[in-house]
Amino acid sequence: MFESYLNSQTLNISLVFDEKLNDVNQEIEILLFRIIQGQLNNVLKHANAKNIQISLSITDQIHLSVIDDGNARGLEYHRPRK
16 A cells, blocks of 8 residues: 555655564554655655655554655744743
8 A cells, every 4th residue: 555655756765664564454554554645745745855764663552753855844843932
């Protein structure tokens, strides 16, 4: 599912997936797909990135990391008022 979606995008995408993902039930797999899809859409719309790395591993928790080389334009940072 991930691969067919990623092949339709214009980014250089590196995937690092844990083999334990093969044991995840379909409901969790769909949720992870939607989360990653949303992150990729945000990168495409806001970050002007060329490269993205997606890492997904499972221990007693699910760990997802999405890193891009974009301009972080989509992030809002507010300094505390003095």
